[in-house]
Amino acid sequence: MNVLVLGSGGREHALVWKLQQSPGVNTIYAAPGNAGTAGLATNLPLGVEDFEGIASAAIRHQIDLIIVGPEVPLVLGIRDYFTSRPELSHIGIVGPSKEAAQLEGSKAFAKAFMQRHGIPTAAYQSFGPEELEAGYAFLETLSPPYVLKADGLAAGKGVLILDSLEAAREELQAMLLEAKFGEASARVVIEEFLSGIELSCFVLTDGNSYKILPTAKDYKRIGEGDTGLNTGGMGAVSPVPFADPGLMEKVEERIIIPTIGGLKSEGIPFVGFIFLGLIRVGEDPYVIEYNVRMGDPETEVVVPRIDSDFLELMQATAQGRLSEVHLDIRPESAATVVMVSGGYPGSYEKGFPISGLEHPSDSVVFHAGTKGDGEGRVITSGGRVLAVTSFGEDFRKALEKSYERIARIEFQGAGYRKDIGFDL
Ligand code: AMP
Ligand code: GLY
Helix, strand or coil: CCEEEEECCHHHHHHHHHHCCCCCCCCEEEEECCHHHHCCCEECCCCCCCHHHHHHHHHHCCCCEEEECCHHHHHCCHHHHHHCCCCCCCCEEECCCCCCCHHHHCHHHHHHHHHHCCCCECCEEEECHHHHHHHHHHHHHCCCCEEEEECCCCCCCCEEEECCHHHHHHHHHHHHHCCCCHHHHCCEEEECCCCCEEEEEEEEECCCCEEECCCEEECCEEECCCEEEECCCCEEEECCCCCCHHHHHHHHHHHHHHHHHHHHHCCCCCCEEEEEEEEEECCEEEEEEEECCCCCCCHHHHHHHECCCHHHHHHHHHCCCHHHCCCCECCCEEEEEEEECCCCCCCCCCCCECECCCCCCCCEEEECCEEECCCCCEEECCCEEEEEEEEECCHHHHHHHHHHHHCCCECCCCECCCCCCCCC
């Protein structure tokens, strides 16, 4: 079986790393991949939005299964592209259709979906450019802080939380009338602020049956104590200690079952990973957001904890027979710490050589923004450079190992958060 993993981050390196442990795997391809995937797979120089290029590569390399890492190709309809072409329709795809991907691609769609299916989420209304006055009126009915969300994909930047009504009104106008987030903010969701602790839950589904994967918590801010600018994610732990069986039962009954059932009943069954961004308010879980893919860096702690044959899980998902396979999870905790380029998430330089990657240890160094320099060295090529994952009896012990491993890795300007898990 030949498998293609689409994407180029730590998430995709972790997926390739896990697949490579399955005896049924023949050749793994990554597109475009990074220096980490290059060690385990064949990197193909293709962009994730280049459906034609991906299709010709899939035929040329006799690919049987494609696992889609990031959201953009899903929202653009890569699944529909493959299933609608007879010469490609035999290829299994782990990733939802364009319509189902609207759960991430449109916050207004996701909110309306949750409302239709009684899934707990913050109260909201959505507004277009002609509805600015109605938006102002809705803001008046809420108490601060105010939550404004660009409807479309905005690379994780489209959510604003504002303390004053004045600021909320200004930002609403900038989003709706001045394209603050481009096309993405042509529609804006305004919602009630929920106060609680966040966690992420991942579900693998073939549209009928589902498996609940381990929970994780990520740390999005650049600075210690969750301060400073938002990043793609600076570290993660799994499982989340407060996600006890009582909470998870509520998540399954109130959120997972109605989500999968709701999609099926609306004729858009979901095939792939559902990433539930949740908040626990009191004892109850609410959905903050849906993503239609795995998280990054959450994948780097969730996937290594899966003990079952990963290829079998992926194939069963693509072929609609997930109920036939068993999911085993390693009992140990996992933690990952992300090493970033100096200056990230602002502007930063690339191209610095990375040393210490070969040092022996039981930690796994997943590559994110790395590439080969053509002379056998690995150099930095992105903001998030590496994600260093370790296992331990609890997340603190796992973290200690990741920090020890990081101490051996060097590149100019390297930074990382020393307080992952600080709030747990
Ligand atoms: P999102 O991109 O939807 O995950 O939102 C980014 C972050 O904004 C979330 O991780 C939360 O920390 C916060 N957030 C979003 N919606 C709300 C809400 N209704 N109440 C409180 N915090 C929220
Ligand atoms: N770590 C958050 C995300 O992948 O969206």
